[in-house]
Amino acid sequence: MSYDESLIKNRIRNTLIYNSIIFLIFLFWFFYSTVEDVSILLLMCTLIFLIIFIKFMVERKYGFTTNEKVMYILLFFIPFSLYINIVLFHNASLTIFIPFNNLVGINHNHNFILFLIYFSVILIKLIGIKFYFSRNENILQEGRGDDIFKFFTQNITYKKVILLVILFPLVAFIEELIYRSFLLSVLSYYLNWDYILSILVISIIFGLVHYSTSQNWGHVISTLISSIIYSLALIQLGLLYPWIFHLMTNLTVLLFYSQTMKKRLRQKSSENSMQ
DSSP: OOOOHHHHHHHHHHHHHHHHHHHHHHHHHHHHHHOOOHHHHHHHHHHHHHHHHHHHHHHHTTOOOHHHHHHHHHHHHHHHHHHHHHHTTTOGGGOSSOOGGGSTTSSOOOOHHHHHHHHHHHHHHHHHHHHHHHHOGGGGSTTSSOHHHHHHHSSOOHHHHHHHHHHHHHHHHHHIIIIIIIHHHHHHHTSOOOHHHHHHHHHHHHHHHHHHHHOOHHHHHHHHHHHHHHHHHHHHHOTHHHHHHHHHHHHHHHHHHHHHHHHHHHHHHHHHHHO
16 A cells, blocks of 8 residues: 555544543553542543544544444443443442552662663664664665654654654653553563563564554564563663653654655655766
C-alpha cells in the first residue's frame, strides 16, 4: 500500500486519543490506590468518557464497520467498569486493579553508575542503528520503515513539530507503562514468573507488535533488544529511566530517517541534473 499522508494523520490522531485514554486510566488507577477523595476518581472517569464520546460523535457521520462498532463497545465499557470501581471504592476485595504500588518501576533508584551503564548500552545500540541505516538506504521506500517516521521527515511544518512534541513523549511513556511496568508486574505478581522469562516474553511481544507497523525484521530485532534493555533499567532504576531511553531512541531514529531522506533527495537531484 502506498504512502498516504491523510491516512497517517488519522492514525496519529487516533494514537493520541487512545494513549490519552490509557494515560487517564493509569491516573485513575494511581488515585484509586493512593487517595481517599472519590471526586478525583469521578473526574478522571468522566474525562475518559467524554474523550470516547466526542470521538464517537465525530466519526459517527462517516459510518462504522463491524470492527469499529465492537471497538466502541469495548471503549465505552472502560468508563463503565471504572464507575463500578468507584461504587466499590471502599471494598478492596472487589476491585479489578492490582495495587498500584506493586507495579514494577514505581519506586526509583537514582544510581548514577547504573544509569551510565545503561546509557552507554543505548548509545552502542544507536550506533548499530546508524550503521543499519547507512547499509540500507532504501529504508524509506514504499513498504519499508514506519510511516509515522516518514510523516515527520517529509514536508516539515510547525503543526508537525507540535504533534511530534506531544506524540513521541506520550507514546514512549505509555509503552513503558504497558509493555514494561504493567505486563512485568502481572507476570511476576499474579503468575510468579521469573524476571528473565517475563522480560523475554514481553520483549518478543514488543518486537512483533512493531513488525505490524514497519514490516521490517531489522526493526523487530532492534525493538526486541531495546525492550530487554528498558526492562532491566525499569527493574533496577525505575520507570523514569526506560522512558528517557525509549524517547531518546525514537528521536534518534527519527533523526536518522531525516538524514536518509535528505541524502536520497540530494542523490535524486544530482541524477536529474546530470540528465
